[in-house]
Amino acid sequence: MIQRFGPSPLSQTRGRSVVCNGIVTTVATAPTKHPTLYEQAREALAVIDRNLAEVGTDKSRVLTVMVYVSDIRDKPAFNRAWDEWVDRANLPMRACLGVELEGDDLVELVATAAVSESPASAA
Amino acid sequence: MIQRFGPSPLSQTRGRSVVCNGIVTTVATAPTKHPTLYEQAREALAVIDRNLAEVGTDKSRVLTVMVYVSDIRDKPAFNRAWDEWVDRANLPMRACLGVELEGDDLVELVATAAVSESPASAA
Amino acid sequence: MIQRFGPSPLSQTRGRSVVCNGIVTTVATAPTKHPTLYEQAREALAVIDRNLAEVGTDKSRVLTVMVYVSDIRDKPAFNRAWDEWVDRANLPMRACLGVELEGDDLVELVATAAVSESPASAA
Numbered sequence: 001m002i003q004r005f006g007p008s009p010l011s012q013t014r015g016r017s018v019v020c021n022g023i024v025t026t027v028a029t030a031p032t033k034h035p036t037l038y039e040q041a042r043e044a045l046a047v048i049d050r051n052l053a054e055v056g057t058d059k060s061r062v063l064t065v066m067v068y069v070s071d072i073r074d075k076p077a078f079n080r081a082w083d084e085w086v087d088r089a090n091l092p093m094r095a096c097l098g099v100e101l102e103g104d105d106l107v108e109l110v111a112t113a114a115v116s117e118s119p120a121s122a123a
Numbered sequence: 124m125i126q127r128f129g130p131s132p133l134s135q136t137r138g139r140s141v142v143c144n145g146i147v148t149t150v151a152t153a154p155t156k157h158p159t160l161y162e163q164a165r166e167a168l169a170v171i172d173r174n175l176a177e178v179g180t181d182k183s184r185v186l187t188v189m190v191y192v193s194d195i196r197d198k199p200a201f202n203r204a205w206d207e208w209v210d211r212a213n214l215p216m217r218a219c220l221g222v223e224l225e226g227d228d229l230v231e232l233v234a235t236a237a238v239s240e241s242p243a244s245a246a
Numbered sequence: 247m248i249q250r251f252g253p254s255p256l257s258q259t260r261g262r263s264v265v266c267n268g269i270v271t272t273v274a275t276a277p278t279k280h281p282t283l284y285e286q287a288r289e290a291l292a293v294i295d296r297n298l299a300e301v302g303t304d305k306s307r308v309l310t311v312m313v314y315v316s317d318i319r320d321k322p323a324f325n326r327a328w329d330e331w332v333d334r335a336n337l338p339m340r341a342c343l344g345v346e347l348e349g350d351d352l353v354e355l356v357a358t359a360a361v362s363e364s365p366a367s368a369a
Binding site: 144146184186187189194195198202205206209211215216217218219220221222235237 | 264
């Protein structure tokens with residue numbers, strides 16, 4: 001009933017994705033700590049894409065995305081990466097909040113998505 | 124399996140609500156940027172009510188509410204609006220966090236609620 | 247279809263846990279406002295354990311944990327408590343964010359977990 005994918009590349013004691021009841025929840029930061037939010041946002045969204053593919057779904061089935069940025073005044077830079085990424089025929093609910101992130105992270109994402117009925121096997 | 128409601132009044136590239144597996148997730152800020160948290164909280168909770176009605180549910184079926192305020196020291200003002208709003212026979216799980224919000228927003232809400240079995244049609 | 251557990255020890259107008267579709271969402275802070283994040287993290291995780299037990303599940307079935315700390319630079323202290331607590335055979339998805347918390351709280355947790363098919367009765 002629960003499928004777990006991980007551990008996270010950041011830590012041996014956290015998963016990167018978990019599936020239950022046909023819904024995945026997954027977390028991402030940018031693997032490269034680029035100096036601009038736009039670049040980190042593009043990378044973090046690409047990690048979301050990879051995490052979704054790993055569990056057998058894609059951005060057309062994303063339900064919600066929580067966006068955490070280290071400087072809310074820079075939100076337009078995130079929006080630019082978002083607008084390039086999002087599936088306009090399948091708009092997720094999104095909220096964007098300014099928080100403190102660790103180290104040089106400028107953005108962290110937590111997304112949920114529906115997973116097809118024949119799930120990928122856990123890895 | 125997924126019902127999407129939107130786009131958000133704030134952006135053409137975000138939804139305001141999404142329903143999957145009989146649960147809606149919805150986001151709200153205050154449409155009017157009143158100078159007090161109490162006033163914004165009342166308005167944001169009213170938006171939650173409207174978003175819930177749109178998908179065919181109401182506050183008696185709310186599961187969780189994440190409350191993000193721009194000044195945690197002002198939380199009692201949010202609590203006052205909450206206590207006026209909440210269905211005391213059906214208490215949601217709630218967490219309240221101080222974060223940076225955009226522009227003149229003093230509060231942002233993300234709520235989940237159960238939706239009845241015969242859902243409203245998506246709009 | 248919805249089971250509510252509460253009210254929270256903090257307030258008569260909030261729940262501490264809610265179950266829907268076989269998934270519980272629960273919130274915790276440390277009952278004792280110890281001066282160190284490590285001590286508060288241990289206590290808050292113990293509250294999560296109690297809340298999970300109350301609804302008939304345990305940490306082996308935790309899906310996600312959102313960790314909110316009042317000082318992100320102190321995250322290693324949270325990680326130490328986490329590593330002592332987590333079920334390494336069943337890693338949850340986790341995200342950790344620096345936010346403003348109320349009063350002397352140094353950490354707040356919001357966790358989701360799968361609940362077995364024969365749920366405990368609501369209290």
